Amino acid sequence: EAITLLREANLLDYLSMIHFHIGSQMSDIAPLKKALREAGNIYAELKKMGANKLNSINIGGGLAVVYDQHTLSNSRNYSIDEFSSSVVFLLGEIMNAKNVSHPDIFTESGRFIVASHAVLITPVLELSTQDFQEKLLNFKVINPPLIQELIELNKLLNNTNCIEYLHDALDHLESILTLFDLGYIDLQDRSNAEILVHNIIKRALYLKSSNPTDELEQLQVKLQERYLINASIFQSLPDYWGLNQHFPVMPLHHLDTTPLRAASLWDITCDSDGEIGFNPEKPLYLHDVNLDEEDYFLGFFNVGAYQETLGMNHNLFTHPSEYTIIIDENDYEIINAVESKSILDILDSIGYDAQEVSKKLKDTLSNSSFITAQEKSDTLAKLELFLHQNGYLRTTN
CATH class of the missing domain: 1.20.58.930 (Methane Monooxygenase Hydroxylase; Chain G, domain 1)
Known part of the structure; x- marks a missing residue:
């Protein structure tokens, strides 16, 4: 029917590509092979029906990213080589059998391309013990x-x-x-x-x-350690909260020491869902550290796909400050700093008049009879500073 409609409208020569997409994060190669056979035969039949300008197949995305950091788990049962050779071989085999010229093959595995480009780095603020x-x-x-x-x-x-x-x-x-x-x-x-x-x-x-x-x-x-992190799971790892998507996590300190503490991670939002609990089947172990004497940072990896665009300003936490790191064999360079939104910016984005809020706070403080003029001045200066900062806790001066 599509060929007939295109021919009647003199548009058949504009049909150059067919496209399909069977899903994101395909863990099994078998459904892809089945879809390739179907799409390959459709392509060949369309060519035989007069679609002479048809020369491309777009197989969509779906190439899975290995998020799991545990060796006993396997979120993808195929290698990149197997994926590539299966696509080329199966389509080539069909074209040869039907005596049709081989198509150009396109793929759009966006998650696979971009997942590893971003890392969330956050300090640990407190340990429950x-x-x-x-x-x-x-x-x-x-x-x-x-x-x-x-x-x-x-x-x-x-x-x-x-x-x-x-x-x-x-x-x-x-x-x-x-x-x-x-x-x-x-x-x-x-x-x-x-x-x-x-x-x-x-x-x-x-x-x-x-x-x-x-x-x-x-x-x-039973006695797992709770690590309070200066981050928002809803903002920076929404797929964990929404889809139970686990991201690789590791400490950025003490890499020469085996971590032994069973760890659950708690963010600084006031929501009880802002937690990555300890899972004995996929355990996370971290170090026993004294935060009074040293910093302890964690890295969350493969967060470059969807997390930023899905992130929510839950509890008024917007995206953390972002930086681009250029790395070569000898050195690295930090560029493209994008600061996190201020509290006033966030209030404005969710419908409040940020300037009116700021003015009311300052007027109420100025008219207060419970503090001295010097205390008013000092508090106003701090208020102005805080309103123009983001909601995350500052761990350095």
Whole structure:
């Protein structure tokens, strides 16, 4: 019918390409081969029906990107060589069988081309266990017997006794929590117990890292570390939230040290969905770091396809600042800095009168009778600065 319509309209000579697309992120080569056979035969039949100017087949996109960083997972069951040779061989075979000249072949695998061009880099702001540091222990002159035993277990822990002492520590903690609920020990004793037991667990994990037991691995999952990152999953990784698309994640520090902490990642939005939870089947392990003494950055890779255009200004977080990195064999150069939108810009983009908001804030502050003139001046200066900055936390001056 299409050939008839084109011929009647004197447009048949303008038909130069047929196009199909069977889906994005094809993990299996078999459906593509089936589609190629169908499209190849359609192409050949159209040529025989008089479409003499037809000379191209566009096979669409769909070439899969390997997002999974775990060796036991395989999100693509074919190589690039197999993909290419299958396309060329199958179409060539059909054309030879039907005595039709071979077409030019086009493909539009945009995701495969652009996914790797962008990396999200974000600092870790907090660890959930930073309240369990030994420096925060505050013992009494006379401690309850169970606390004193935990002190000894922590002091004497070594590679030989760590499993036995770990069992004792967990048993003591359960008893202490029961005593606290019954009112027999106070909050300081409970705090000391939790810090000591957490430290014993962590040391046992490191002592047995080369030969972990099932029990220790289960403890890792149960006592996973929560890493608070200066980013918004809704803005920078929307496909994780919307499609459960996992992106490769790795630390940018301590690359010569094996990470051992089972990690879940939490962003700085106020939404409980802004979390990448720990998945025992696809585990993420990160380092145990002291953020008071060092920076710790994470990289999220293969985020160059769709994430920026799908990103949401959820909780008023717009895109992070962006930079282009030019790398050669000897050096690198940072160019094309694109700063993140300011808070006023975001308010304006979602329908508020940003200038009116700014004016009302300043007028309310100026008319306040609760602070001095100097405090008003200082606060106004800070307010002006903050309104023209983005919503992300600043980790440097």
